[in-house]
Amino acid sequence: MAKKKMPSVKKIYVDYNSTTPVHPEVVEAMMPYYRNVFGNASSIHRFGQEAHRALDLARESIAKLLNCDTSEIVFTSGGTESDNHAIKGIVSAASASSAMASAGNHIITSKIEHSAVLSPCKYLENTAGAVVTYLPVDEYGVVGLQKLDEALTDKTILVSIMSGNNEVGTLQPVEEIGRIIAKHNESRIAKGQRPVYFHTDAVQCAGKISLDLKKLNIDLLSLSSHKIYGPKGVGALFIRKGTKIHPLIHGGHHEKSRRAGTENIPGIAGFGKACDLAVKNMATETKKIAGLRDAIWQGISKKIECVRRNGHPEKCLSNTLNVSFEFIEGESLLLNLDLKGIAASTGSACTSGSLEPSHVLSAMGVDPVTSQSSIRFSLGMLNTQQDVDYILDVLPGIVTKLREMSPLYKKKKRAG
Numbered sequence: 001m002a003k004k005k006m007p008s009v010k011k012i013y014v015d016y017n018s019t020t021p022v023h024p025e026v027v028e029a030m031m032p033y034y035r036n037v038f039g040n041a042s043s044i045h046r047f048g049q050e051a052h053r054a055l056d057l058a059r060e061s062i063a064k065l066l067n068c069d070t071s072e073i074v075f076t077s078g079g080t081e082s083d084n085h086a087i088k089g090i091v092s093a094a095s096a097s098s099a100m101a102s103a104g105n106h107i108i109t110s111k112i113e114h115s116a117v118l119s120p121c122k123y124l125e126n127t128a129g130a131v132v133t134y135l136p137v138d139e140y141g142v143v144g145l146q147k148l149d150e151a152l153t154d155k156t157i158l159v160s161i162m163s164g165n166n167e168v169g170t171l172q173p174v175e176e177i178g179r180i181i182a183k184h185n186e187s188r189i190a191k192g193q194r195p196v197y198f199h200t201d202a203v204q205c206a207g208k209i210s211l212d213l214k215k216l217n218i219d220l221l222s223l224s225s226h227k228i229y230g231p232k233g234v235g236a237l238f239i240r241k242g243t244k245i246h247p248l249i250h251g252g253h254h255e256k257s258r259r260a261g262t263e264n265i266p267g268i269a270g271f272g273k274a275c276d277l278a279v280k281n282m283a284t285e286t287k288k289i290a291g292l293r294d295a296i297w298q299g300i301s302k303k304i305e306c307v308r309r310n311g312h313p314e315k316c317l318s319n320t321l322n323v324s325f326e327f328i329e330g331e332s333l334l335l336n337l338d339l340k341g342i343a344a345s346t347g348s349a350c351t352s353g354s355l356e357p358s359h360v361l362s363a364m365g366v367d368p369v370t371s372q373s374s375i376r377f378s379l380g381m382l383n384t385q386q387d388v389d390y391i392l393d394v395l396p397g398i399v400t401k402l403r404e405m406s407p408l409y410k411k412k413k414r415a416g
């Protein structure tokens, strides 16, 4: 009997801020290190040397993406570790030196950081007596520069403000933030005090905006491979030469004693390749993807009433669109989209399942009900105009169906 052909289910992935598919060229670049080049990069023999060469090459690729020195790159297990290393490592170094201890224990961050920054800050508040200022943001999710300036005190040791937000895409003015900190440091250095360090979580920005660390006054910067078409479980922390920081993970002398543990050579080689591709493709990819993202928003705002876009309309990651669909639960919308083969998200994958409204949208002044009605489309390399057309075909019907179940929406309709 002839086999019945299954109808093919459409699969459209618009959740690139959660993770990205591994680029085929990245897979290729990793393969030799799973097969014959399996040495431990710390070994002296040629197997070790081959592995070490991969490490060097990848470090060059990451340094090229950031325009920094290779010696300023430390490989980590991802963005979360890089953020933890930056924050805990600075606090630990400050408290270890008596000269520095007099500098204080004050950290400045923002209310819209990823949990990989907020959780270590909370941890240090609870366990190490750190004092943390959580800067507010405006309705677009931008940190106020004046507020930052006012928050800096003689006790401040670290400012950690993300470059681009994972939920709404808003970009922070990192150049100006760096300038304010440098200005503040002038008088501290004159007084022989320790400088305030500036850390930025650039996990969502790599490959989307140019990050020139020769120009930016940034001391520490976190990257994650799986957000830029590399493998999961690999990342890097840029540590500017001279920065007083302790390791997060103690053990052997790997990474010049800055991060212990046998290096994940296949992952690091893949991450290096992903950075090469990011450098090569950034200009064309971001333009294409921004066009598709804008087309989704234009379609939504034309076809569906009672919607609002969250995040900055211009100073925004090129691929991110966060929209509130009033009278609808974001989770229900996601499930219905998933049934139609569209994979979007309500926000950060790390907080999905939480019943709390998004801390990012709350900080932007979005009320809890509207916040719960929001979803994020984050686009990437494989998206096409056909995907956009399909999303815009399917979405209005789902929204109408879900709103018909909403007593509040019906009331609004009756009221005209």
Ligand SMILES: Cc1ncc(COP(=O)(O)O)c(C=O)c1O
Pocket: 017, 018, 077, 078, 079, 080, 081, 083, 114, 116, 162, 164, 165, 166, 201, 203, 204, 224, 225, 226, 233, 235, 348, 349, 350
């Ligand atoms: C802004 C931001 N920082 C940090 C992370 C954590 O990175 P990783 O998944 O590599 O630990 C993420 C992941 O979603 C992120 O979006």
